Amino acid sequence: MTMTNHRPRPDRTPAPDAPSRRTLLRVMMGTGAGLTLGLVLPGSEPAAAADGDNTTDAGSADLAPNAFVRLARDGRVTVICKHLEMGQGVYTGLCALVAEELDAPWDSVHPAPAPADAALYNNLYWGPLQGTGASTSLANAFEQMRRAGAVARAMLVRAAAEAWDVPPDEIETTDGRLRHAAGDRSAGYGEMAAAAAALPVPDPDTVPLKDPATFRLIGRVDLHRPDAAAKIDGSALYASDIRLPGMLVARIRRPPRFGATVKSVNTEAALAVPGVKAVTPLPAGAGLAVVAEMPWQTARALAVLAVEWDDSATVTTGTDAILERYREQAKTPGTVVRNQGDAAAALTKPDSVAIEATYDVPYQAHAPMETPSAVAHLTDSGIEIWTASQTPTTDVLAVAEAARVDPARVTLHPTFAGGSFGLRARPDGGCARDVAAIARALAEQGIGAPVQLVWTREDEIRGGWYRPMALHTVSGAVDANGRPTAWRHRVVCQSILKGTVFEGPLMGDGIDPTCVEGVADLPYAVPNMYLDLHMPETGVPVLWWRAGGHSHTAFATESFVDELAHAAGTDPLALRLDLLRDAHPDMLNVLLLVADKAGWAAPLAPGRGRGLAVHRSRGTSVAQVAEVTVKDSTIVVDRVVCAVHCGLPVNPSVIRAQVEGAIVFGLSAALRGRITMDDTGAVEQSNFHNFEVLRMAAVPDIEVHILPSTAAPTGIGEPALPPVAPAVANAVFAATGTRLRSLPLRLKG
Amino acid sequence: MARLTVNGSSKSIDVAPDTSLLSALRDVLNLTGTKYGCGIAQCGACTVLVNGDAVQACQAYVGDLGDAEITTIEGLSGPIGDALKAAWLTHDATECGHCQPGQIMRAAALLAETPDPDDAAIRTAMNGNLCRCGTYGRIHAAIRTAATSLSDPAKG
Ligand code: FES
Ligand code: FES
Numbered sequence: 067m068t069m070t071n072h073r074p075r076p077d078r079t080p081a082p083d084a085p086s087r088r089t090l091l092r093v094m095m096g097t098g099a100g101l102t103l104g105l106v107l108p109g110s111e112p113a114a115a116a117d118g119d120n121t122t123d124a125g126s127a128d129l130a131p132n133a134f135v136r137l138a139r140d141g142r143v144t145v146i147c148k149h150l151e152m153g154q155g156v157y158t159g160l161c162a163l164v165a166e167e168l169d170a171p172w173d174s175v176h177p178a179p180a181p182a183d184a185a186l187y188n189n190l191y192w193g194p195l196q197g198t199g200a201s202t203s204l205a206n207a208f209e210q211m212r213r214a215g216a217v218a219r220a221m222l223v224r225a226a227a228e229a230w231d232v233p234p235d236e237i238e239t240t241d242g243r244l245r246h247a248a249g250d251r252s253a254g255y256g257e258m259a260a261a262a263a264a265l266p267v268p269d270p271d272t273v274p275l276k277d278p279a280t281f282r283l284i285g286r287v288d289l290h291r292p293d294a295a296a297k298i299d300g301s302a303l304y305a306s307d308i309r310l311p312g313m314l315v316a317r318i319r320r321p322p323r324f325g326a327t328v329k330s331v332n333t334e335a336a337l338a339v340p341g342v343k344a345v346t347p348l349p350a351g352a353g354l355a356v357v358a359e360m361p362w363q364t365a366r367a368l369a370v371l372a373v374e375w376d377d378s379a380t381v382t383t384g385t386d387a388i389l390e391r392y393r394e395q396a397k398t399p400g401t402v403v404r405n406q407g408d409a410a411a412a413l414t415k416p417d418s419v420a421i422e423a424t425y426d427v428p429y430q431a432h433a434p435m436e437t438p439s440a441v442a443h444l445t446d447s448g449i450e451i452w453t454a455s456q457t458p459t460t461d462v463l464a465v466a467e468a469a470r471v472d473p474a475r476v477t478l479h480p481t482f483a484g485g486s487f488g489l490r491a492r493p494d495g496g497c498a499r500d501v502a503a504i505a506r507a508l509a510e511q512g513i514g515a516p517v518q519l520v521w522t523r524e525d526e527i528r529g530g531w532y533r534p535m536a537l538h539t540v541s542g543a544v545d546a547n548g549r550p551t552a553w554r555h556r557v558v559c560q561s562i563l564k565g566t567v568f569e570g571p572l573m574g575d576g577i578d579p580t581c582v583e584g585v586a587d588l589p590y591a592v593p594n595m596y597l598d599l600h601m602p603e604t605g606v607p608v609l610w611w612r613a614g615g616h617s618h619t620a621f622a623t624e625s626f627v628d629e630l631a632h633a634a635g636t637d638p639l640a641l642r643l644d645l646l647r648d649a650h651p652d653m654l655n656v657l658l659l660v661a662d663k664a665g666w667a668a669p670l671a672p673g674r675g676r677g678l679a680v681h682r683s684r685g686t687s688v689a690q691v692a693e694v695t696v697k698d699s700t701i702v703v704d705r706v707v708c709a710v711h712c713g714l715p716v717n718p719s720v721i722r723a724q725v726e727g728a729i730v731f732g733l734s735a736a737l738r739g740r741i742t743m744d745d746t747g748a749v750e751q752s753n754f755h756n757f758e759v760l761r762m763a764a765v766p767d768i769e770v771h772i773l774p775s776t777a778a779p780t781g782i783g784e785p786a787l788p789p790v791a792p793a794v795a796n797a798v799f800a801a802t803g804t805r806l807r808s809l810p811l812r813l814k815g
Numbered sequence: 816m817a818r819l820t821v822n823g824s825s826k827s828i829d830v831a832p833d834t835s836l837l838s839a840l841r842d843v844l845n846l847t848g849t850k851y852g853c854g855i856a857q858c859g860a861c862t863v864l865v866n867g868d869a870v871q872a873c874q875a876y877v878g879d880l881g882d883a884e885i886t887t888i889e890g891l892s893g894p895i896g897d898a899l900k901a902a903w904l905t906h907d908a909t910e911c912g913h914c915q916p917g918q919i920m921r922a923a924a925l926l927a928e929t930p931d932p933d934d935a936a937i938r939t940a941m942n943g944n945l946c947r948c949g950t951y952g953r954i955h956a957a958i959r960t961a962a963t964s965l966s967d968p969a970k971g
């Protein structure tokens with residue numbers, strides 16, 4: 067299966083005027099995050115479906131029964147994918163769901179990115195927003211895509227029935243062919259496409275779906291990714307690869323510290339560099355862009371650009387001082403998130419053993435291999451943007467505002483994302499908004515050429531929008547029988563949602579769920595359970611990062627339950643099994659499986675240790691056992707065994723890849739990378755030499771065991787990340803007796 | 816004006832000699848399969864072959880290349896290239912794909928020099944190529960598969 071990758075066509079006409087999407091969004095968001103927008107109307111046509119830049123050409127489609135499926139005369143099926151392909155394999159999943167119900171051969175199915183159109187392509191878990199994240203893609207689209215394929219199949223069957231004058235239920239479909247066994251007639255899908263298109267579109271809600279027992283693509287282990295070939299021969303297009311005639315390039319100068327703005331700038335020397343066209347402001351005074359014909363010209367100009375910064379709102383504290391402030395704040399009560407029983411009283415019961423521990427995690431950069439990139443072309447008729455967006459609905463609004471055009475005149479051409487991990491979901495529009503602002507500033511100087519903004523790695527590592535730093539203080543008690551009786555948990559963590567468009571709908575009770583997810587719903591059966599939260603402000607821009615809040619809450623909860631087990635003199639596996647008796651049965655099942663596969667009870671040589679963690683996020687339960695060797699204070703992770711329950715495994719190979727990838731990503735944060743600021747507020751890291759991520763030599767043996775299930779699929783892009791850091795910390799404790807409570811994990815030499 | 820021999824054809828380009836090979840490929844010759852990831856020799860996303868050796872294109876300069884034969888992912892062919900691409904597909908080694916052209920070029924240089932690399936040789940050769948998606952295990956397996964198929968095409 068291959069994908070064609072078209073170079074973008076710059077002559078696209080913007081869509082006609084429509085009511086301002088900003089107004090729409092405000093109205094829709096105001097009704098609450100739980101709102102689900104109605105499904106696609108049967109027969110409705112996407113505005114510019116399959117017109118994106120990595121698309122197969124679906125213009126010749128003969129059958130277009132809904133927003134997701136196109137069938138051409140030659141039998142080629144295009145699946146219009148409403149989610150961003152950023153490496154997580156969502157194209158494979160969405161295509162498999164459609165192809166399964168359509169009975170189309172895998173080789174005939176080709177993915178194409180959907181345009182920005184929330185009315186057609188919203189994430190069913192996110193109400194009126196189109197978007198990709200929080201491991202929701204396959205789960206929200208599971209039935210929708212199957213129904214989209216089933217509708218197309220039903221129309222083909224009906225068309226054949228009419229053509230052959232036989233009852234529809236005598237027609238079978240296999241591998242892209244219709245067959246009337248008794249009458250010995252058969253036809254390929256493509257031949258019947260035009261006739262099918264003339265028929266009324268059946269109601270997707272009532273079209274029959276397959277019995278899962280008859281699935282032939284879903285669950286198959288050898289279904290290869292449809293986006294792989296283009297990524298292997300170098301033809302896959304990312305936003306940084308877009309080349310338009312006359313395109314200019316922009317590079318940015320950001321303030322050296324967060325919160326600073328441009329006070330004054332002398333552009334004379336920069337503009338004198340040959341090829342340089344302009345120096346333009348970035349939104350909110352947060353820096354400048356140099357625009358030139360070629361990237362090396364921008365570099366020369368940036369070197370001589372003299373900027374004076376306004377530091378009146380600048381962050382001038384370092385991360386040590388911020389963490390110290392968090393520690394102080396953790397001594398005072400926060401906003402109560404959860405309160406069952408009386409944890410305070412249970413902690414002081416005379417026959418109990420009480421322990422307390424404090425865990426902290428640093429700011430983390432996303433560092434996807436492709437830095438944020440976007441292209442803008444602003445003309446009299448609107449603005450076109452080429453970028454990879456996790457949140458097209460809000461990005462379109464941000465672009466419209468920055469370019470000062472009506473949102474209806476924004477056309478977004480989705481490209482592949484070279485990784486994202488949350489970075490391409492900035493509520494303020496991020497790189498796409500910035501390039502739109504640059505295009506607007508150029509237009510005002512009479513320059514109408516398209517312009518491409520590519521961040522350098524330094525821009526990305528130093529630029530903020532980090533996973534927030536967080537501090538957890540946890541107290542617990544075990545009674546004389548070794549049973550935990552109290553769990554009191556305090557989180558100090560900056561809010562991601564505050565001040566964004568998502569604050570209203572998602573923070574109704576003043577609690578940012580991204581700070582406490584994973585502990586607010588901790589499933590351990592401890593009778594007295596208390597959780598409160600502080601959300602300090604620091605001025606450092608923060609953002610979701612792979613696994614969101616789970617990336618730090620699980621480090622605290624799974625380390626602490628281990629500490630409780632040791633305080634009680636109980637085996638950490640036995641204690642968890644006991645505490646999970648009321649929890650989701652999947653959690654017990656993954657624990658039992660991982661313990662068995664890892665040989666939990668088998669002895670290890672001195673200097674080696676085994677650690678366990680289990681966590682449920684995005685509806686998926688994951689348990690891991692990490693095996694480490696500690697030598698001369700160096701932690702080497704030798705092996706990670708993982709058991710996962712994510713409902714029906716749609717694409718086992720993609721699931722494995724996501725689990726392996728999340729473990730590697732989690733290990734990078736557990737062992738290597740962190741973002742720190744010196745005591746003037748300057749970020750100390752700048753590139754991969756000092757923001758280290760895991761390299762091949764340090765990758766452990768990873769074993770993935772997927773539990774069979776027929777339940778609806780749940781998230782898989784993130785849930786294998788949260789257990790890694792605590793599993794390794796618990797293994798280090800088992801190996802050395804030293805409890806590490808800070809990420810990245812470091813033993814003092 | 817400078818000359819570069821890329822994927823078998825000689826190109827004349829209007830850039831200064833201190834232009835990086837990465838920029839010459841991507842920005843002048845539109846060969847965008849070679850990627851930028853760090854610009855400072857830390858990630859390997861820009862890896863190409865120069866006279867058969869794996870070179871980080873962000874660290875090579877047009878003026879130093881003379882008539883060296885440069886091969887990018889777009890021009891990778893021959894038994895090693897074909898075996899690697901096939902093995903990459905078999906093992907579904909790509910996720911986002913952004914590191915993969917560099918990984919494949921690095922692997923091509925490895926197999927040219929060491930047709931039957933063991934685990935340590937693979938890890939050492941590939942250690943300069945980051946994959947943030949974490950496909951290392953699959954890349955490792957794909958290199959072994961390619962090596963096997965090259966030594967015994969019947970098994971490939
Ligand atoms: S871009 Fe050349 S090594 Fe990273
Ligand atoms: S596949 Fe995404 S960085 Fe390697």
